[in-house]
Amino acid sequence: MNRDTPLNFDFVPYWTIPFRFFLTAPLFALIAGMALSVLGGMLLFGSDTALWQSRWFKEVILTLHLVTIGTVTMVMVGALFQVTSVVGGCLLPGGKVVPASVYGCLTLGVMLFSIAMLNDIAWLFAAAACLLVLGLMILAVCGLLAVSRAHRSSPTLMAMRLSLISLLVMIAVGGGLLLMHGYPEIVGFDRRWTDFHLLWGLAGWVGLLIMGVSFQVIPMFHVTPSFNLNFQRWTPVVTFLTLVAASVIDFFYAGGAVSSAAKGLLLACFGVYGIQVWRLLNKRKRKIEDVTVMLWKTAISSLMGFMVIQVVLECGWFGIVNEKAWLLNGVLLVFGVIVSVLGGMLQKIIPFLSYLHMQRFCAGNFEAIKSLPHMRAILQIKHSRYFYRLHLSSLLFLMLMILVPEVTLVAGLSLCLEFSLLFYMTARVAVMVWKAERNSLVVNVP
Ligand code: HEM
Numbered sequence: 001m002n003r004d005t006p007l008n009f010d011f012v013p014y015w016t017i018p019f020r021f022f023l024t025a026p027l028f029a030l031i032a033g034m035a036l037s038v039l040g041g042m043l044l045f046g047s048d049t050a051l052w053q054s055r056w057f058k059e060v061i062l063t064l065h066l067v068t069i070g071t072v073t074m075v076m077v078g079a080l081f082q083v084t085s086v087v088g089g090c091l092l093p094g095g096k097v098v099p100a101s102v103y104g105c106l107t108l109g110v111m112l113f114s115i116a117m118l119n120d121i122a123w124l125f126a127a128a129a130c131l132l133v134l135g136l137m138i139l140a141v142c143g144l145l146a147v148s149r150a151h152r153s154s155p156t157l158m159a160m161r162l163s164l165i166s167l168l169v170m171i172a173v174g175g176g177l178l179l180m181h182g183y184p185e186i187v188g189f190d191r192r193w194t195d196f197h198l199l200w201g202l203a204g205w206v207g208l209l210i211m212g213v214s215f216q217v218i219p220m221f222h223v224t225p226s227f228n229l230n231f232q233r234w235t236p237v238v239t240f241l242t243l244v245a246a247s248v249i250d251f252f253y254a255g256g257a258v259s260s261a262a263k264g265l266l267l268a269c270f271g272v273y274g275i276q277v278w279r280l281l282n283k284r285k286r287k288i289e290d291v292t293v294m295l296w297k298t299a300i301s302s303l304m305g306f307m308v309i310q311v312v313l314e315c316g317w318f319g320i321v322n323e324k325a326w327l328l329n330g331v332l333l334v335f336g337v338i339v340s341v342l343g344g345m346l347q348k349i350i351p352f353l354s355y356l357h358m359q360r361f362c363a364g365n366f367e368a369i370k371s372l373p374h375m376r377a378i379l380q381i382k383h384s385r386y387f388y389r390l391h392l393s394s395l396l397f398l399m400l401m402i403l404v405p406e407v408t409l410v411a412g413l414s415l416c417l418e419f420s421l422l423f424y425m426t427a428r429v430a431v432m433v434w435k436a437e438r439n440s441l442v443v444n445v446p
Pocket of ligand 1: 055061064065072129133170171181191198201206
């Protein structure tokens with residue numbers, strides 16, 4: 001851990017705040033799995049359904065956002081409430097009202113997004129846009145306020161600031177895209193905005209937050225050396241500036257050599273970061289089997305696969321299978337890279353947070369602290385191992401599904417199994433913490 005940015009555990013939000021996001025996230029991935037299973041079933045046993053032919057098909061945008069908003073953003077928001085306070089030394093403003101409003105808007109917003117996409121109902125697109133933009137804007141503004149009031153400066157806080165600015169750009173455009181779906185005759189439809197939105201969502205909001213948080217959690221959870229301080233200071237800033245350039249150039253000169261070069265540079269930033277993470281993980285002190293490390297390595301391998309396919313895509317060498325290659329790359333990036341990293345981080349954050357809270361409930365009573373479960377026993381290793389295996393099989397089936405759509409049913413079922421397990425693992429810990437709190441109240445209240 002950096003000596004210049006010590007963590008602060010005096011400011012810890014009430015445990016249900018991050019946990020409600022962590023508990024809900026697997027449920028949306030489960031719904032995505034169910035949607036895939038239904039689509040796959042229809043293809044196998046029903047009508048002339050055509051699947052995974054184009055990135056513009058509704059089933060693609062629907063399942064993608066169940067995962068990117070319902071699961072990925074849900075986990076990141078939960079983690080943000082926690083990390084801002086621990087790294088910055090102050091809580092997000094707004095007490096319990098802010099997390100409750102963000103949670104409500106996100107949950108309802110994703111549901112309306114999905115129903116609107118399925119049924120093409122104009123006013124539902126508008127309602128989903130209002131809820132998602134409102135919820136995520138509250139989060140971004142409160143997050144930026146908390147970061148600006150932080151008691152110290154650190155590269156993690158800088159990366160968080162840039163990620164939250166990216167979130168504002170991404171949701172503004174995302175809301176506009178929903179309105180374009182609902183009211184194309186009034187708003188018009190310009191798909192250059194889709195590419196703009198996805199760059200800011202994936203590289204900005206998700207990429208920069210993962211980068212910033214990893215500067216703290218990789219050395220802390222895996223006992224590795226710290227990231228080089230200059231690397232920590234400059235990588236998020238350079239990545240952000242490259243993102244600005246790449247998105248603007250791509251908007252005005254899509255398909256040109258300059259646009260490909262700018263996007264290549266953006267990819268290179270993440271490539272260098274990925275290599276750095278891999279290098280540090282190999283230097284960890286205790287080289288025991290660790291599911292989080294395996295998930296990090298899966299993510300970095302997927303990122304390298306994504307980069308190779310992206311270069312071939314930009315060169316136009318895929319010809320008529322371009323759309324398939326695009327979708328395959330989408331699976332690699334969203335599921336192979338992002339979901340792997342977040343799934344891995346949860347394996348560490350959940351036991352760490354729950355132990356921290358249970359220890360606080362003991363209020364300095366050493367007998368009570370001694371009776372707490374060991375951190376490694378809070379999430380059972382065998383469950384984490386099953387989760388990893390299911391994650392690999394989901395990734396494989398999802399990629400295969402793009403090439404052979406008949407595999408969609410199996411991919412959906414694998415996703416259902418994986419995220420039912422993650423929900424069970426998280427719920428088991430939440431019950432453990434809840435019981436510890438209840439017992440502490442019984443002991444402490446005469
Ligand atoms: C982490 C958050 C998000 C990520 C990573 C993300 C990513 C993406 C990606 C990759 C696409 C392109 C899909 C394709 O080419 O097939 C897309 C499209 C879209 N996104 Fe998002 N998105 C996110 C959040 C949002 C939010 C919050 C909204 C709404 C407020 C939104 C609305 C849309 C819409 C309507 C489209 C379809 C555009 C079209 O049909 O051309 N997204 N998003």
